[in-house]
Amino acid sequence: MKMQTVLVRFILFLGAFSLGNNITKAQGGDQILDGIGETDMVARYLFDGDIRDWSRNNLHAKFHGKEIEFVKDDRFGKVLSLPGDNAHFITLPVETLIDLESLSISGWVYLRSDQRGQHFFDFGQDANKHFFVAPVGTHTHDGFQASVTANKSDKKGIVSASIPTNKWTHLAVVIDIPSKSMSTYVDGKPTGETKDISSELADVFSTQSIEKNQLYIGKSWQSDAPYLNALLHDFRIYRVPLSRNQVAGIYNNSWGVAVDVSVNVKEAKDDLPQFTLTHAQLYNAYLIDVADIEVETELGHLPRLPAYVKGVYRDEMAGPKVRVLWPSPIDNSAVLSAGRYSITGRVPGTDLKPKAIVIIKGDGQTTTPNSTLTTFSLDQISLETDTHDDETKFMENRDKFITTLAKTDPNSFLYMFRNAFGQEQPEGAKPLGVWDSQDTKLRGHATGHYLTAIAQAYASTGYDNELQDSFAEKMTYMVNILYDLAQLSGKPKTPGSAYVSDPTAVPHGPDKSDYDSDLSEKGIRTDYWNWGEGFISAYPPDQFIMLEKGATYGGQLNQVWAPYYTLHKILAGLIDIYEVSGNQKALDVAVGMSDWVYARLAQLPSDTLIKVWNTYIAGEFGGMNETMAHLYRITGESNYLKAAQLFDNIDMFFGDADRTHGLAKNVDTFRGLHANQHIPQIVGSIEMYHVSNLPEYYKVADNFWYKAVHDYMYSIGGVAGARTPANAECFISQPATLYENGFSAGGQNETCATYNMLKLTSNLFLFDQRAELMDYYERGLYNHILASVAEDSPANTYHVPLRPGSSKQFSNPNMTGFTCCNGTAIESSTKLQNSIYFKSKDDQALYVNLYVPSTLNWTERQVTVEQATSFPKEDHTRLTIKGSGKFDLNVRVPGWATKGFFVMINGKEQKLVSTPGSYLKISREWKDGDIIELKMPFQFHLDPVMDQQNLASLFYGPILLAAQESEARKEWRKVILDANDISKSIKGNPKKLHFTIGDAVFKPFYDTYGRHSVYLDVTLK
Ligand SMILES: [Zn+2]
Structure with missing residues (x-):
């Protein structure tokens, strides 16, 4: 380890120059489109030469009529022209309006006729169930009209002055389901509102048979109504009720001036009920005093201040520990010299001001723990029925995923890889939809998740040979095809023909003047012989190269999505297959592509890397650092360790290019950032510590975890969902302000983010056996991961919204079209058993973390542990030891077990002292048939x-x-x-x-x- 440490330190030093990025600055690169997070956007049609959806959902429109016409316009450049005769209109795909919580539509229109009855759009099932906007009135009413009709007797509309002709006008209409209201806007200003609209969008749009819905632009459901005669520009659909600010922002930003993101950084719109901030609530209303505390910290490191402090309540009330909100500095200037200082906290709703005395120790010595534990492999733990012989939620969810996964056709997951390499598709092969469709720049991401899922399913289905064999077959087939494709890269197509083997010399596509992200059937380049040796992806190398040159995230051909994010999934999947089955080709493909990555990134200056990894979404690289470090652990090849370090997020980990603070010194550098872009980087940091022993990587991960769980977490365990910045995928703009800045209308709790939090948590536990880690794990597992799956299928959630009266939306029941969270879900639910038990590396100790009916085969010790329980429908569990020997049995005493924790061994009560939120160690010489019963009353x-x-x-x-x-x-x-x-x-x-x-x-x-x-x-x- 010594040599590696020296090497890594040297690399760290090299990276430590120039570019002082301010940590409070938002990520660069079109972070938020007009101040609205893009998961809130369903579709956006610029109509500037085509009718493609500019958002990442690829809901491209369809033109109906003789010939589509775009005309030059002084204001917006090229715009769409609808002539107003009977044959010209546009339809949107029926999927556009499913699973919406609320609905907002905005767009620019230049009317060329004042004829009544023209419809800007008309969405619905028929003339009695529809939602439309008529800019100059209908046959019944004059004026600009918006109307939503659930049936003949449930019709609500707004009428205001007709919009003018021969002039660009910005129209917006907002349906806010929780408020039961609809509002209209003209040129960013409100023009009308109606209340008591239908309580669900499902009353207007069919959710059962979505093909019944027709989404017209420029045409009406009314058969005798005239067609729209107008120019159109920038038509947008959002799944959230846009606020007045946001509508005004969209309008103002389109005046050709630099994009104004101020709508995003200003005060959050007060769209949540307000409470008096000086009114002490809940237990705080009974609080008399809060104790001052004293903490020690190392020189340069901000102290870790406890989130909860002991309180004194009146009338001898036994209240809980008190949540104290401490200031959260953006650098470490307070702790740069030894001594002591004090910090004043506050208790919400009270004027209590607890103090923390901080003692700064001057030796600057850092101690970080070694990893003493390890996980069991998936085939060593099996899920069992509960004590009533009922299937547990764990088994139900596992089986929903395993049965559907078993039915999948690997050719669907290989489709876009073959397409990228210009290969024929096997007969009957169908492409995936959603984020893996032809022109989606994230295509291949589901394939990566799929590789991991089938590897885990293979390892987990020892209980069913047939099933297990089918996953083995899928793994072999997938790897063989990917291997064959990867072999083509950077080698001559035919003997003697030209080729480029050097990854750093990849030219742009033939017949193109530059690199681009065109993946359309017509536009995609398939000259794999020019791509450099080892290259594998479901798209050509252009996105990787464009990112290096500063490309941002977006739908244009000069923009990218997140090339390294997708690649991380693929490489991790290949390595997972190698690890469960020993498939050498899988490792070879991963190695080949990792060499390609290292060759390209190693030539970039560190300021370029800092800029790239800070680019919103485009620079999202999943856990590339984790995977590169993992590959180093497998192969011992130092280039992969160096490659891993090239993915260091310097600003977040170390504060700035001079590495003066950052998470490594307990400074919160992730406020306001995209949550799931960054959590996997932290998972990578703990893996970097694992392979390098450099303490700063451990500090980054451990400090991040503590802050994320205490200052950003919703009660189900999720950590994303900001109202400020207005992006459901982001961390709130300031720590510990969840109500002030969280509960985004677009949703909260991106499910991927919690998956990655759980991964980080169990990885940290291998180093430090703090029970609070597994308390969090249990919370997120039961209340988010288990809760993220539909009742009768493996359809699953993206965001899990927690505003009043919210509902979960599930998608991808047949595994035919994956978002990020659908991809993550096939990983989550094929390894639900993986953290129930851990063991010490020397096999001298067993950790029982979770109380789930299961069997552990501790093969290294010839010991089997059977856990029988109906937990959480019971508050007790029984462990039966089969086999014998001396080892420490460490059982988790959950933090919530405040009514006691009782242990019986072979029927005899044990006098053991335990405290909630700890592990209880029971050391003895275990005999075959020993029974340990644990009881932890719920409250x-x-x-x-x-x-x-x-x-x-x-x-x-x-x-x-x-x-x-x-x-x-x-x-x-x-x-x-x-x-x-x-x-x-x-x-x-x-x-x-x-x-x-x-x-x-x-x-x-x-x-x-x-x-x-x-x-x-x-x-x-
Ligand atoms: Zn996701």
Whole structure:
């Protein structure tokens, strides 16, 4: 290890020059389109020469008529012209309007006729179920009109002055389902509002048979209405109710001036109910005092201040520890010399100001733990039925995924790879949709997830030989084809023909003047002989090269999506197959492409790399650093370690190019950044520590985890969903301000992000056995990952929204079209058993982390552990040891187990001292048939939002209970609970985990499929 350490330090030093990026600056590169996160955008048609969807969803429009016409326009350049006769209009794909929570539409129109009855758009099923805008009136009403009709008797409309002809006008209409309102805007200014519109968009658009919906632009459902005679520009559809600010922002930004992102950085729009900030809420209303604390820190490192501090309550109330909000500096200037200083915190709603005395130790010595634990392989742990012989949620979800995965055709996942290399498709091969369709720049990402999923499914299905064989076959087939394609790269097509083997010398495509991201059937380059040796991807090398040259994220041909993100999935999948099956070709493909990557990146100056990795989405590289470090661990080839370091996110890890602070010194450098772009980089950091022993990498990961969980987490375990910046995929702009800056209308809790948080958490636990890590793991696993899958299929969530009366949206039931989260889900649900048990590397200790019915085959010790339980429908579990020997049994005493933790061995109660939030070590010489029974009584407890204490989630033990709602809500559900014992206010059946508070019904969030309230407005009395 010594030599490697020296080497890595040298590389670190080389990278330490120039470019002082300010950490509070947002990521560069079209971060947020007009201040609105792009997951809020469904489609955008610029109409500047084609009618393609400019968003990443590829919902390209279709033209109906003789010939499509674009004309020159002084204001917008090239625009679409609809002549107003009977044969010219546009339709949008039917998928455009499914699974929408709310709906906003905006666009520019230049009317050339004032004839009544022209429709800007008309979306719906027929003339009685539709949503339209008529700019100069219909046959019944004069004026600019927006109307939503769920049936003949449920019709709501807004009428204002007709829009002028022969002039560009910006129109917007917003349907806000939680508010049950519709609003119209002309040139960014509100012109009308109607209330009490239909309570669901599903009342207007069919969700059962979506082909019934027709989405017309320029044509009406009314058969006698005239066609639109107008010029059109920039038609957009959003899945969120745009705020007044946002509509104004879109309008203002289109005046050709530099993009104004101020709508994004200004105060969040007050679209959540407001509470008095000086009013002490929940337990804080009973608080008299909060203790001051004293903490030590190392020179240069900001102290880790405890999120919870002991409080004193009046009337001898036994309240919980008090959440204290501490300031979060953006650099480490406070701790640059030894000594002591004090920090003042605050307690929301009170004027209590607890103090933290910080003692700065001057030796600057850093100690970081070694990894002493290791995981079991997937085939060593199997999921079992519960003690009533019922399938657990873990088994149900696993089987939904495994059965559907078994039915997939590998050729679908190879389709775009063959397409990129200009190869014939086998008969019957069908491409995937969504983010793997022909011209989607992320194509191939699902293939990467698929490689990992089939590897894990293969390792996990020892219980069914036929199933296991089918996954073995899929792995071999996938790898063989990818290997054959990779062999073609950078070698002559025919003997003696020209080729380019050097990855750094890849020319642009033949017949092209530059690199581009054109993946269309007509435009894609397939000259694989010029791509450099080892290249493999589902698209040509251009996106990688364009990114180096500063390309940003977007739909234009000179823009990219996230080439290294996609590549990470593919390489990780190949390595996973190599690890579960020993398939050497899989490793060879990964090695070949990693060499290609290293060759290209090693030639770039470090300031270029810093800029690239800070580019929003385009520079998203998943866990390339993790995979490169992993490959180094497998091969011992030092270039992969150097390659891993080229992916260091210098600004986030080390603060700036001079490496003065950053997460390595406990400075929060990730506020406001894209969550899932960065969490996998942190997973990579812990892997870098694993292979390099450099303590800063451990610090980065450990400090990040603590901050993410305490300052950014929603109660289900997710960490993304900002209202400021207005992007559902981002961390909030300032730590510990979830209510002030979070709960984005576009959703929260991107499921990928939680998957990666869990991965980071279990990896950290291998180094440091803090029970709080596995407490978080349990929370995220039960309340987000298990809760992210549909009732009857493996369809799964992207965001999991937690605003009042939200509902989960599930997609990809047949595994035919994947978003990032659909891809991650096939990984999550094929390894649900992987963190139940860990062991020490020397096989002297076993860790029982989770209470899930399962069997562990500890083959290294010839010991089997059977865990029988109905947890969480019971509060106890039984471990039976088969085999014998001396080892430490470490069982997790969960943080929520505040009513005690009881241990019986072979029927005899053990007098063992345990504290909630720790591991209890039981050391003895175990005998065959020994039975350990653990009991940890559940109780109800509240988990409040850190800066708005009355808003809290209700837990029973580890299980989040969600109020079942019948419709969307604008207000948080109010409940009153007994101040001394909240359980007195709750009735129900713990065995079913069904409860009531008043007339509200509560179920586990993982069993909730309709509308829900996960956060409640709680009053204690
Ligand atoms: Zn995702």
